[in-house]
Amino acid sequence: MLNKLLRENPFVILDGGMGTQLQANGLRTGECPELFSITHPEIVRKIHRSYIDAGSMIVYSNTFGANRYKLAECGYSVREVVEASIRVAKSAVENTNCLVALDIGPIGQLMEPTGSLSFDEAYDIYKEVILAGKNADLIVFETMTDLSELKAGILSAKENSDKPVICTMTFEENQRTFTGCSVSAMALTMQGLGVDALGVNCSLGPEQLKDVVSELSHWTTLPIIVKPNAGLPDPATGKYDLLPQDFAVSMVNHIVPTGAVILGGCCGTTPEYIRMLCQALVGVKPVKISTQIPSAVCSSSRTVLINQPRIIGERINPTGKKLFKEALRNNNLDYILSQGIEQVHAGADILDVNVGLPEIDEEKMMVRTIKGLQGVVDVPLQIDSTIPKVLESALRVYSGKPIVNSVNGEEKSLESVLPLVKKYGASVVGLTLDKDGIPKTAEGRFAIAKKIVQRANVLGISNDDIYIDCLTLTASAEQEGVMETLNALERVKNELGVKTVLGVSNISFGLPNRELVTSTFLTMALQKGLDLPIINPNVASMVGAVRAYKLLANIDKNSVEFIQAYNNTSTPKTPSTQNHQNISLDYAIENGLKKEGAEITEKLLETLSPMDIINNYLIPTLDKTGVAFEKGKIFLPQLIQSASVSQACFEVIKKKLISENNNPVSKGKIVLATVKGDVHDIGKNIVKVLLENYGYTVIDLGKDVDYEEVVKATVENNVRLVGLSALMTTTLKSMEETIKLLRKHCDCKVMVGGAVLTPEYAKQIGADFYSKDAKESVDIAKKVLG
């Protein structure tokens, strides 16, 4: 039906503001507008009618905030409100060709990790609205600012309705939404998910939105929607500055030339604005923009064009890494996230994410890792797993357009992976192997690549989104295979017109001077046309090879990137790099000298046992700084600086133990969590650093943690001490509930802390210990665990 409208009209006209109209008819500030569909249906109908009379071809139902969160205290169910709203809109369009769109706005809470709303909750909330609004002709999401929330909504719509789905987000003049989502990220993600039209609404007037829409037209081939405000509001009165006639003229002059064809108004616009808009559009022809969407992937805030070599960081992967495996087993997300941050600093454009380990729940860990990484880095991610279910769970929660790693030429793989790639609008890595293994020759690998490309094309996956991996074999074992890989890569690139990807580190396995071999091979591959090298970006020569190649191949124009990367010769600002022969470990710890602390520890390990170092060096010094903190001689930043040095020392000890196949030292396990409903977790994280310093293994469950999850982790790990933190008076209740549940299922001690807690209250809610600060939590741990 939407398509019919688009075919038959040069422009499809939407309606204007609903809220302002309702207010003009008696709605009070802050009151729930959607209830008017039940209490005053005749007013809502009248407003719809006046828009239809003015020329609207689609009216938005009065359901913008009709979700279970916003309607919580209004006395009506979502179903009642949505059904009433659709009913009244449907009665308004009777005997016209006008369509009714089920209007859906943001839920009203921020999504994780800044807020506490999870992807699954958002999906469910939207599902309820979509099912209740099934009689609408199409579904529209508008005024969205969080790409992740919008994605939850779109998936919910696609999976629970067969109606067309359109969406608009709200951008500011800097071309970002409040949550930092960019125009290109919105377009790439939404077009990938298969929406029918997309665009922008609210925030600004037509003139100020011109550049946003123009940018959008470079990133999508779908019909573009623009629903601006009636200009800019006066901050004191809230009145908008464009009159209906000016608005209409501005739409024709500024918005139509960008190629937009679905037009309407948002805040401050009335039926008069729509009438004027229709009049102004008489005789105006839509502008056809021919858009070739660039090959790209994105997070919600960063788009990476695949138009030159881009580095995929390979370090988030347990293969051959003992520390990483240990982190996975202990659910130590922070370790994994740190690996991500480190690679981005080193120059990675994209991060590969592989958390597969037979003994863990890979699906759960993958989702946690993807969510966690999205909260701390802005580069796009490559989801790496051999299990389709893991891929799909990650694809759902990924905010942006990711890469799926990988599909191969085997029938089973093609059948299970490619449909996921299509459904979620991702790019995909195609491995040139099949049930018979990796073909020896370039010819064989090319044939598999061709098959993968054909099969992907049939499903509608374009060549720009296919990255073929011709697979690196080890030179020491199959020396003649090296050129086969590179020749296959060249043919795939030139003859199939797709992009290429290659993990290069394998090449040098078993050889001396691996770095030299690997970086040389990388340069050879780049010369053959490699687009996406998968490397360890922390090795300077690897990133260097890519940068130098880009300079020499005239991609890095005027050597800007190269100079920026290497011209900065100033020495880092570490407080001291004096000869640490002369300084002691306790001096390093007390003065926050991390690097020196680690080096001294390494030296000490040559003559002392790990436990000696911990008990005789680290802990006494930490005790000393702890006492100084207690006495008010030093303050939190200093305490934590010391703790960070000590942490670095611990890392050295841990590495040594693991390399000798010894178990890492632990004085016992402690579960830490910021309770359900609370998103303030810096306090809990400080406690964690200190506890780890004293040799305790912390199972950090994060923030906003369900009661059951605390109990589960405590039981599963046989934990004797649980630490709970809460910052708000309102979340102390969650703390109490968590303790109650712990008492039912576990035999453990509970310590609690957080700004609003008092020792009396701690006792009242059944805690064993009140911890006034991080230092005291260590004292408690010593008491309970020794």
Added chain:
Amino acid sequence: MITLEKLDYREALRYMGFQDGKADPNTLSMLEECEKSVLENSVPRYRYGVFDISETENGIVVGNTDLILQGNAIRKHLENCFAVVLMCATISGKIDALIRRTQLEDMSKAIIINSFSSVAVEQLCDKAETEIYSSLGKLYENCYKTWRFSPGYDDLPLSHQKTILDILDTPRKIGVCTNESHTLTPIKSVTAIIGLSHTPVAVSKRGCVCCRLKNTCPYRKAGHHCAE
């Protein structure tokens, strides 16, 4: 639009526990860099509205809205006031991301950044207040203003947060939301109620009496105040 150019070091240090702007060399050496990243990642925004108020048995009714301010503290705060400014300010979710990331990189830096971010949102509120008064116009000229009172102080319920945000349409206009536990998100956001009066208001500042942390507050124990 308000921009923040300089953050108060002394105040940031006080949030970390240091007194009189004195701190150890390591902390001092990190201040400039941390201030810079907070300023770079802050996107200051605010919303406000002015509403007449009337006192009823149920509490103080705010204009033609559903907000009825409850409790004794706000009644006292708004004594002799004829109107209130409701305001909400935020330095945006980019700060949340910055704090999250920095905690993984360097916890002591994260503590400093967290303190600077709190300073930043307070400075934003100060600047916003000045802008608000200058735009109020004739009707409110020569008014006396109270200090900023927020839900959660003393006995003013935190549950007012959502109503205030709805009235100011903050989720849509500046991206500030709340959740079931009435936490404001992004984390460095503030809502406030400022009373307007034709007669001088008590000059009392935000003090310990109305503070929920008064029993465990480290400043108070050390004989200091956090509102000077």
